Amino acid sequence: MSQPSALPPSVARLIEALVALPGIGPKTASRLAYYLLRAPDEVALRLADALRELKAQTRLCSVCFNITEADPCPLCTDPSRDHSVICVVEEPLDVAALERAKVYRGTYHVLHGVLSPINGVGPDDLKINELIARLRRAEAQGQPVREVILATNPTVEGEMTALLIQRKLAAFNVRITRLARGLPVGGDLEYADEITLSRALEGRQQV
Amino acid sequence: MHLRHLSLTNVRLYARLELPLRAGVIVIQGDNAQGKTSLLEAIHVLATGRGLNSAAGRALIRWDAESESPYPYALLRALVWRRDGEHLLELLLQKGERERLRKEVRIDHVARRNSDLPGQLMTVLFLPNDVALVSGAPSLRREFLDEALAQVEPEYAHALETYAYALTQRNALLRQAAEDRRPIDPDELELWDERLVSAGTMLTLSRHRAILELARAAERAHFELSDGREYLYLAYQPNVHVTHPDTNPQAPLDLLMTPPLPTRQALAEAFYAALRARRREELLRGMTLVGPHRDDLRFLVNGMDLGEYGSRGQQRTAVLALKLAQMEWMQLRSNEPPILLLDEVLAELDPHRRRCLLERIRTAEQVFITTTDLGRLEQPLITDAQRFVVRGGVLQPS
Numbered sequence: 337m338s339q340p341s342a343l344p345p346s347v348a349r350l351i352e353a354l355v356a357l358p359g360i361g362p363k364t365a366s367r368l369a370y371y372l373l374r375a376p377d378e379v380a381l382r383l384a385d386a387l388r389e390l391k392a393q394t395r396l397c398s399v400c401f402n403i404t405e406a407d408p409c410p411l412c413t414d415p416s417r418d419h420s421v422i423c424v425v426e427e428p429l430d431v432a433a434l435e436r437a438k439v440y441r442g443t444y445h446v447l448h449g450v451l452s453p454i455n456g457v458g459p460d461d462l463k464i465n466e467l468i469a470r471l472r473r474a475e476a477q478g479q480p481v482r483e484v485i486l487a488t489n490p491t492v493e494g495e496m497t498a499l500l501i502q503r504k505l506a507a508f509n510v511r512i513t514r515l516a517r518g519l520p521v522g523g524d525l526e527y528a529d530e531i532t533l534s535r536a537l538e539g540r541q542q543v
Numbered sequence: 544m545h546l547r548h549l550s551l552t553n554v555r556l557y558a559r560l561e562l563p564l565r566a567g568v569i570v571i572q573g574d575n576a577q578g579k580t581s582l583l584e585a586i587h588v589l590a591t592g593r594g595l596n597s598a599a600g601r602a603l604i605r606w607d608a609e610s611e612s613p614y615p616y617a618l619l620r621a622l623v624w625r626r627d628g629e630h631l632l633e634l635l636l637q638k639g640e641r642e643r644l645r646k647e648v649r650i651d652h653v654a655r656r657n658s659d660l661p662g663q664l665m666t667v668l669f670l671p672n673d674v675a676l677v678s679g680a681p682s683l684r685r686e687f688l689d690e691a692l693a694q695v696e697p698e699y700a701h702a703l704e705t706y707a708y709a710l711t712q713r714n715a716l717l718r719q720a721a722e723d724r725r726p727i728d729p730d731e732l733e734l735w736d737e738r739l740v741s742a743g744t745m746l747t748l749s750r751h752r753a754i755l756e757l758a759r760a761a762e763r764a765h766f767e768l769s770d771g772r773e774y775l776y777l778a779y780q781p782n783v784h785v786t787h788p789d790t791n792p793q794a795p796l797d798l799l800m801t802p803p804l805p806t807r808q809a810l811a812e813a814f815y816a817a818l819r820a821r822r823r824e825e826l827l828r829g830m831t832l833v834g835p836h837r838d839d840l841r842f843l844v845n846g847m848d849l850g851e852y853g854s855r856g857q858q859r860t861a862v863l864a865l866k867l868a869q870m871e872w873m874q875l876r877s878n879e880p881p882i883l884l885l886d887e888v889l890a891e892l893d894p895h896r897r898r899c900l901l902e903r904i905r906t907a908e909q910v911f912i913t914t915t916d917l918g919r920l921e922q923p924l925i926t927d928a929q930r931f932v933v934r935g936g937v938l939q940p941s
Contacts (some may be wrong), residue, residue: 346785451731452712453713453715453716453735454715456715458725458731459731460725460728492705496735503730504734
């Protein structure tokens with residue numbers, strides 16, 4: 337994005353930095369930059385501090401690879417959670433989503449991506465080896481993992497990633513499950529596509 | 544089936560077009576480069592979803608729309624009348640950041656997958672350069688098969704999408720291995736193999752069955768078109784095929800015959816075997832060398848390959864026979880007559896073949912015919928026709 341030269345370099349630099357963010361175009365970036373320029377000092381400084389701390393204070397949990405300030409993360413050290421169940425997700429945001437639902441009481445494992453050769457993402461770029469090591473460690477400690485829930489997205493990449501993990505864990509005596517796919521709550525049968533409908537039928541349950 | 548209304552916004556030459564239509568013959572007259580072909584193309588795109596994954600989709604967006612908006616779009620809408628009632632098809636193509644193309648399909652106001660579009664509307668397109676189907680590259684023949692099949696088998700369009708995706712991913716994986724960028728994970732490669740084989744088997748079997756059916760109709764049409772002198776034979780050449788246990792498995796496929804239709808399981812096994820046999824070569828060259836993306840179809844007349852040895856006239860007749868066969872086959876498969884799109888093809892036919900074609904047209908529910916000169920069309924054809932004149936992307940009744 338080329339900015340008019342009339343802009344002071346510091347403003348132009350901020351706009352450039354904002355435009356690099358997902359979901360923000362040149363117009364929004366300019367608006368945000370001018371808002372910060374006019375706003376009281378502490379508004380801008382609070383944002384700057386938050387950004388600095390974000391990078392300085394956070395790291396990946398050495399157990400589940402979620403983003404955390406303390407290592408291991410609070411979820412991994414929580415004694416009230418079931419440590420024999422691991423839910424494998426693509427991104428840290430997925431952990432947040434599942435936690436919001438307040439129904440899952442096990443632990444997590446964050447892959448940080450999905451398998452996609454076109455984007456140059458292979459098994460070694462995901463935390464799959466770390467998951468295997470984690471299962472092995474648990475076994476050695478006499479507290480084996482009972483169940484691994486594959487909660488990658490129902491996209492092609494998500495499915496392929498789930499299938500690969502399933503293969504890699506074949507040697508372990510562990511139950512491997514996949515999140516159910518089907519009709520969304522509040523959805524309309526009439527508007528569901530054939531694949532979703534056939535999955536929903538396959539996964540039907542006795543009531 | 545027939546179109547009751549066609550609406551185009553920013554499609555090729557058309558800034559805006561609202562066209563009420565009836566069943567029967569529709570004649571569009573105009574000079575070259577005024578928008579005749581664009582109109583037929585737009586209808587064909589709605590029927591087949593063709594080219595949505597390539598530069599062709601971008602090319603559909605009207606050139607001038609680029610200067611009017613940073614995110615130019617093309618909108619194609621059609622009201623279709625079928626046995627099962629009236630349906631509204633909508634396709635939106637919009638350019639986004641970094642030349643990305645956003646595609647949106649709506650059927651009866653509900654957002655659907657792109658691969659749900661083909662077959663909602665069925666067309667058979669006759670183009671002046673169709674002869675390239677016989678004489679040109681194998682990819683043109685595969686495209687023809689894909690377009691025809693996607694319109695009559697909804698699962699085919701989905702399998703095609705799955706296959707194309709698996710192929711791209713698998714090629715990327717093999718390329719990385721060939722360039723030593725990362726060691727290949729056998730488990731990962733096997734996963735893509737499975738996906739390639741399951742979708743690829745479905746494509747091969749569907750093509751195989753379709754060609755067996757098309758071949759009969761095409762032979763009849765060609766016999767008639769050639770005044771009973773020639774027998775046309777369509778030979779399917781699947782890249783993956785099941786070799787007969789008695790023959791040498793290394794023997795190349797008989798180029799003059801469609802092989803017997805295999806079972807799904809035998810074909811899948813043959814596919815895996817072929818992948819195993821060429822794995823080393825694939826890893827070395829960094830691309831997928833086995834699968835229906837390497838299929839071909841041959842046109843043989845009295846045992847002679849028309850692509851290589853046929854005269855221009857023979858090639859033309861064979862293509863016309865193929866299109867007439869497609870028309871018959873589509874109706875047979877779907878119990879619904881396809882819409883015919885004839886782009887200046889009548890002009891180049893001799894009187895006999897022209898008569899044959901016109902006879903078949905009479906049975907169609909809706910036919911679009913473009914011409915530079917109304918005088919070149921038979922009077923009975925245009926008497927009851929809806930007639931339009933197109934100039935610079937503006938269509939007017941004439």
